[in-house]
Amino acid sequence: MYFYRILFFILLAQLFDEAKVFASIIPKTVSKCRSIQGPEACEDIVIHHQSGIAFMACGSEIGRRTQWWPPIDQLNTQTQPREQPWIYNLETDEIFPVSLKNFPKDTDIALHGLGMYVDPYNSNKIALFFVNHRRSGSVIEVFDHTIGTKELIYRETVSSELIVTPNDVTPVSANEFYTTNDRRYTYKQEKLRQFESDTGRSWTNVIFHSSKNDTTFIAAEGISYANGIIANWNYTRIYVNSVGTGETIIYDRREDNLLLEIERVHIGVAVDNQSIDEVSGEIYVAGFPDVPATFKYLLDPTGKSPPPPVLIAKISNVTKKAHPLLGSNYQVTKVLETNGSDFNSISIAAVDRKRNVILLGSILNKGITRCDLE
Template sequence: MVQFEFLGPRSIKLGQAVTVGLFALLSIFLYSRAGILYIFYANAPTRLIKVNNLPHLDIKFQNVVRNCEHMVLEPSAAFALLSCDPGRDTWNTVMGTFIDANSPPETGVYIWKYADADATSHPQKLKLLDYPASPSDFHPLGIHLHSASNTLYIVNHAASGSRVEVFRLFPAEQAATHIKTIKHDLLAAPNSITALSESELLVTCDHYFLRKNQPILAQVETYTGIPGGSVVHVDLGADEAKINLVTRVPFANGIAQLNTTTFAVASTSTNAVYLYLLSRHDGPPRLTRTATIPLSFHPDNLSVDGAGNLLIAGHPHGPTFEEVMKDAAARAGDGDKTDEKSWKGSSWVSKWNPSDGLKTLYVGDEYGTSCTAVRDSGRKLGMAVGLYERGVLTWTE
């Protein structure tokens, strides 16, 4: 005999409540991601509105460096350090390219004495002395120079596991001596670094789920804006490094120090830069979010110039950036080293300060995939590098 179960008013109301609750959660999620969806539409290559407020634009050293992810300036000595990895075409742990981990010979950190009178001056590869690992396992990403001690910190996305390498820099000799390697579970996905002192660091880690181990969950984390990324405090003052989680940030990318207490962190998946107040109590420092700078692009790395401007470089259109990455991987995997690209990347550079707010400096595709912009305010010289681009974009004011 077939039996029918009667659902009374209470059951119906419970079902309705669950449906309404799920709909409300979905609405909140879609509202929070509306900015991403709009950017995917408005910044598509056929719709992207180009802007150029950078005077005397030029692209230098296209035959010297490529695939440079990060750049730091030392204005007092007029040199720049560039983190470049042509091996990124076949090995990019953040974006999920795992074809070949062997770095080409030109992979490494470069020093460019940009104020030299010699017009032929160009970036020179930094000699890494006493480096214990194989040079083919060196994939530099974010770098930071603590100027007072000439301590150079380098994020290395090695095939054997990501870590932070510590060097002592000797600019005159164009060399750096390896001091130590820092590996930790909280540094499984390190991206960018800023130093509080010679022995204290803040390191961003872009994801909780790694593309190498959990590719689907990593993609979900990226596109939903889940705060799986983090900022980690590293204390090297003791014999054994002390490492602690400070805060969670969706796709935490670049980090920069605006003043003695204010730090900026780029959140790539939420199209924003978050400002934090650093405070110290017992234990590691705390970061309290104080403001948000909404953006019309996906921010990558950050820097602060001598005039106090926060420079933000990034990518106008995520789907196009992914196609550029796939195209580079396909060409490199086939042994094709030509510049005949199927996809052309675009760049976005902005600056922000508390008085003037946000200003767009450059949007275009003459130079693509911008990931870091820096500026020597005294010499009125700006520079930017691109993750899947050749050379250095420069401008003079």
């Protein structure tokens, strides 16, 4: 069952080892961190900066390790997943699960990536987009929310033959979004999926969907294991993390919603999700320097394997235009790197510059971590 996954991680390990990415872990940490308990396995986090409210796509650590969560090949279809979004208030420290109003009661909820759109005319009105791995097929669930309430109001489910293995999602309007497929083939196409992984194919893509005119199409392709995706403040630029190449790919968004690649920023580790500093525009990327250790930890149903090393990198725009000889106009600096003993399997580092806070979420860990942002 896990043969293709094993070979995929071996391939990644060889790639990053050749680049001498994780030959050694050089510790660097952030200050004044504390654990906030309640939710589990909060793989993705977005922050509503006007209010200081964080929305989290969370789940069950045990459920993901032993029952149903396709991203790590847990495929027990006999158990219905019933995961839940959570809210955390950065101002009051209150944390609680949210109810899903009008969402079909018997529908699977197995959450992954998360995106938020803020109404430009009323910042208290937002739309939340969740990747949901239903047993019948993965979809994007869309909810409306009013800041200050404790419920998400179900609006629609988006499914498409092009949305096959969604990992993350970023909206560009209340009715439009981009989502990454991290594989070309689903777990139901095991042999083809195995071949894709064994040979390190750049077969994944970014899908655009509009509910305004009911269109869905491939916006960008040729990506090796597309993962996290976000948009800048005015939705003119899209950032996609490629696990297979250890890069953040930067695209310009065209008027027809196709994506034009303009640059690749080398991070050098298996990159997961990312967030944007709402003030500076800097990008914070979470990643895993030691691919074999990450693989061993994620696929251990007991949860007893040592947590893998983690890294958070910051991408800054240091010049207005790339120099023809010096190359990239982006600089990558290390924000955090540890052996994993103090920060467990970080998949997202969500930044709020207004309050100088960074929230760390994890694929499988209990709780979230709040740190001061320097």
